[in-house]
Amino acid sequence: MLVLDGSQGEGGGQVLRTSLALSLVTEAPFRMKNVRARREKPGLMRQHLTALRAAAAISDAEVTGAVVGAREVTFRPKRPRGGDYFFSVGTAGSATLVLQTILPALLLAREPSRLVLEGGTHNPHSPPFDFVERAFLPLVRRMGPLVDMVLERPGFFPAGGGRFRVNVAPSQALAPFDLLERGAIRSHHAKAVVAALPETIADRELRVIGERLHWDRSALVTETIQDAQGPGNVVMAEIESQHVTEVFTGFGERGVPAERVAGNVASEVIEYLDAGVPVGAHLADQILVPLALAGGGAYRTLRPTLHTRTQAEVIRIFLGCETGMREAGENDWLIELSSKGHFQP
Numbered sequence: 001m002l003v004l005d006g007s008q009g010e011g012g013g014q015v016l017r018t019s020l021a022l023s024l025v026t027e028a029p030f031r032m033k034n035v036r037a038r039r040e041k042p043g044l045m046r047q048h049l050t051a052l053r054a055a056a057a058i059s060d061a062e063v064t065g066a067v068v069g070a071r072e073v074t075f076r077p078k079r080p081r082g083g084d085y086f087f088s089v090g091t092a093g094s095a096t097l098v099l100q101t102i103l104p105a106l107l108l109a110r111e112p113s114r115l116v117l118e119g120g121t122h123n124p125h126s127p128p129f130d131f132v133e134r135a136f137l138p139l140v141r142r143m144g145p146l147v148d149m150v151l152e153r154p155g156f157f158p159a160g161g162g163r164f165r166v167n168v169a170p171s172q173a174l175a176p177f178d179l180l181e182r183g184a185i186r187s188h189h190a191k192a193v194v195a196a197l198p199e200t201i202a203d204r205e206l207r208v209i210g211e212r213l214h215w216d217r218s219a220l221v222t223e224t225i226q227d228a229q230g231p232g233n234v235v236m237a238e239i240e241s242q243h244v245t246e247v248f249t250g251f252g253e254r255g256v257p258a259e260r261v262a263g264n265v266a267s268e269v270i271e272y273l274d275a276g277v278p279v280g281a282h283l284a285d286q287i288l289v290p291l292a293l294a295g296g297g298a299y300r301t302l303r304p305t306l307h308t309r310t311q312a313e314v315i316r317i318f319l320g321c322e323t324g325m326r327e328a329g330e331n332d333w334l335i336e337l338s339s340k341g342h343f344q345p
Helices: 013-026 046-057 095-107 129-142 199-213 258-275 281-286 288-294 306-319
Strands: 002-005 030-033 062-064 073-076 084-088 113-119 146-153 162-169 185-195 220-225 232-241 245-251 297-301 323-329 332-337
Touching (some): 013 046, 013 095, 046 073, 095 113, 199 258, 232 258, 281 288
Antiparallel strands (some): 062 073, 146 162, 232 245
C-alpha cells in the first residue's frame, strides 16, 4: 500500500483528489496522512468527502476515514465501472472537483457513464463549469473519449444548489498529444453573470474588460440568473484559438469592487496573450493526469504553479511518469511527460 503525505506540495485537497483519481485507474490502494494539512481548517471538508465517496461508489472501494474533519484516510479500490451515478456535495462545495476526481477512471471504464452532480458550479479556487466545458473537455475529447456536460442550474458560494449532467463514452486507451502552439485567435468574448444581485455589477465588470482588453461591446454579454438558490457573481473571458480554448474567471466577493474583480481577469488574459503560449496556468495542471495516463505529451504554458508541480509529484508516485518542466522564454515554459505507453486498465 502506498503511504502518502497530504501536506506535500500545495498541501490541500488536490493531493487527495489526484491520489484518488490515480488509485482508481491503477487499482493501487493508498493511505494518506495529514489530509489538507496546509489549510486553515485541515482534514476533509464536505466536497472532499463527497469526492472520496464518489470514488468509492464507482469502484466498490474499502474506505476508512470517510467523515468530515478526518486527517487520515485509506482507500482500497476494485476495478472502476461506468454506469448511472448521482453525487451531491450538500453544500456550496465544488461539484466540478468531485467530477475531476472520478472522470479519469470513467474515461477508461468498460461501460459508458451518466452522471448527475449537485453543489457549487462556480466557486473561487476551483474550476467553474464553463472552464471544464469549454477549455478542459475539448482536450479530453481529443484523446479519444466522448464527454459532454450540461448545466441545469448554477450554484454559487455560499448557497450552492447547482446541478449539471455529464455523459461519458470511454475509450480503451487515451491518445497523447502535443500542444505547443496556440494558433490564430478565432474569437474572444466575455460574460458577466449575476444572480440575485444588481445587473449594474455585471455592467461595471464588462466595462473594465472592454477597456482593458480593447474588446468591442458586441463581445461583452450580461447574463441574469433567475433560479439560483442564492446570490452570486462571476465574470469570464474566453479566448478561442485554432488549437485550444482558454477561459479566465473572476468571482464577486463581498467588499471587493466589481472593477477589481474584472481587472484581475483582464490582467490574466493580458499575461496569457503576451506570453504567446497555448495553455494557461490552471489548464496546465488539469491536463497533466489525462496526458500521464495517455503515456506522454508536451505543452507550452506560463510559469508552472505550485498546483501543477504538486500534480506532477503525485503522478510520479502512482505511475512512475516523470514530468519535465523547463523555461523556454519569458513566462514561456515547456512541460513534457515521459512516455510510458498507453495505460490500459
